[in-house]
Amino acid sequence: MRLYAKQHGIDLATVRGTGRDGLITRADVEALLGSAPAAAPSRPPVTGPTTTTRFVGHDLAPWSSGPEVERIPVRGVLRSMAEAMTQSAFSAPHAAVWVRLDATRTMELLAALKERPAFAGVRLSPLAIVAMAVCDAARHFPGVNSSFDAEKGEVVVRRVVNLGIAADTPRGLIVPNVKGADRLDLVGVARALNALVDTARAGTTAPNDMLGTTITITNVGPFNVDAAVPILPPGTGAIVAVGRVAPAPWVVDGEVVVRQVTELAMSFDHRQVDGALASRVLRHIADYLEDPAARLIAG
Structure with missing residues (x-):
């Protein structure tokens, strides 16, 4: 029974036994599995050679009917993104x-x-838990919440987390941030993320909401991919990419069982963040996600 529960990701401590003297039976585990709400399937947008798609903030004509060569003016959000990514790629030596x-x-x-x-x-x-984990990692390793000021010859360490969230919007990619995210509890972080995403998708993000980012999360899980190696937003020292959470074989107590597995990647500015620090930070985030209740209680 223990193996059967593990294979289905069930913690036996949460199961009420109906057998003799409270013994947990297979039927008890199956009843719990049957009561769990089924996850809604992720449905990618319908695309094809005759459909319109979004690209750099524009409705791109279908392959079948659009011009053979199309030129799109580089302005607005596209200009800002292009300039920021070019500045980052050619000024900060990236590692991951x-x-x-x-x-x-x-x-x-x-x-x-x-x-x-x-x-x-x-x-x-899951993004809310990841956000809590990143903030906790910054508290333990403040050096990751830093930036490199080449003009003044200084590394700037900040002991407040303005948590950037890369957002895919109809206008293109923007990175607004949650100010003082490290000072919020889980409810506060969840509400702040909801508001940030809603505002970004509505196209009403204020310029101030994109200033002062200290560390960033980009979530590629909704696109049903496992991982990404992102480019740093300028003025930051690290960005964490989160992949999809999906059932996969995992070894628990020497046995292969089905668990909910994900991948994290972190790009960092190698001028001030070395590989040892980056590895400790990412391992800290992973440990947090593997046992979040204990970490949340510990604060």
Whole structure:
């Protein structure tokens, strides 16, 4: 029974036994599995040679009917993104580390928290837990929350996290931030992320909301991909990419079971953040996601 529960990602401590003397039976585990809400399938947008797509903030004509060669003016959000990424790529020497981890407990915690009154009306996703983990890593390793000031010959370490969130919007990629994210609890972070994403998608993000980012998260999971190695936003020392969470074989106590697995990657500015620090930071984030309840309680 223990193996069967592990294979389906069930913690037996959460199962109420109906057998003799409270013994947990297979039927108890199957009943819990049957009561769990089925995840809505991720449905990519319908695309094809006769459909319109979004590209650099524009509706791009279909392959079948658009011009053979099309020129799009570089202005607005596209100009800002192009200038920022070019500046970053050619001024900060990029390096990266990545890790694969068991996020089963994160997914279980999210499912449990969604039933609590404190989270009523709050869209709670793995991104909120990742945000908490990144802020916790910055508190433990402040050097990762830094920037390199080449003009003044200084490394600037900040002990407040203005957490940038890369947002895919109809106008293109923007990176607004949650000011003082390290000072928020999980409810506060979740609400702030909801507001940030809603504002970005509505195209009403204020310029001030994109200033002062200290560290960034980009979430490629909704696109159903495993990982990415992102470019740093200018003026920051690190950016964490989060891949999709999906069932995969995992070894637990010497046995192969099915767990909810994800991958993290972190690009960093190698002028001030070395590989040892980057590895410790990413491992800290991974450990947090593998046992988030304990980390949240510990603060």
